[in-house]
Amino acid sequence: MRARMALKYAGIEVEHREIELRNKPPSMLMASPKGTVPVLIVGDLVLDQSIEIMRWALRQSDPNNWGEVDDVTAQTWIERNDGPFKVLLDQYKYPNRHPKLNQDDVFDAAIALMLKPLDEAMKSNHYVLGNKQHWIDVAIFPFIRQFSMVNPLQFEQLPLPALKKWLDKHVQSELFNAVMAKHPAWID
């Protein structure tokens, strides 16, 4: 979602090929053997990390200066999100794959690692890095959205008002809703 959003924001038209993960087309695996989505192919260039796609899109066009400020802090957030938080998110989403883990511990660890610090960061500002939207907001919020959807009642009870406001704003944004449109699966 974050790669799609950055491409749309930058006004880049793509031929969108929706991939069925259980039935990956050979053309995709030929371009990127690691077999994860998204993959962006531009001539000879193959980008198969969503963050790389975001950075590439913003280098083409960045109309509202999403890439303007503090890339070092953004990098710290992205590493925390894509690394340890993603691990906890998967453990929380798929408890039967992790029968030895205590779900409450997983939940608490995710809050302490990511959700609480995000809420703190956004208490005086509206966005992760200040009062302006940055690519880092778009890079992180789909993961917080997934987290919020695992057990909505549990999420609702969290005392993290700034984070919830930020999440709602992104979920309701035109950009996010524009990229949520369904596409038929691509067949080679």
Ligand SMILES: N[C@@H](CCC(=O)N[C@@H](CS)C(=O)NCC(=O)O)C(=O)O
């Ligand atoms: N670090 C990669 C992770 C991509 C990733 O894990 N994508 C998942 C779907 S969200 C996937 O393609 N999984 C392969 C599969 O389930 O076979 C990125 O951000 O692009």
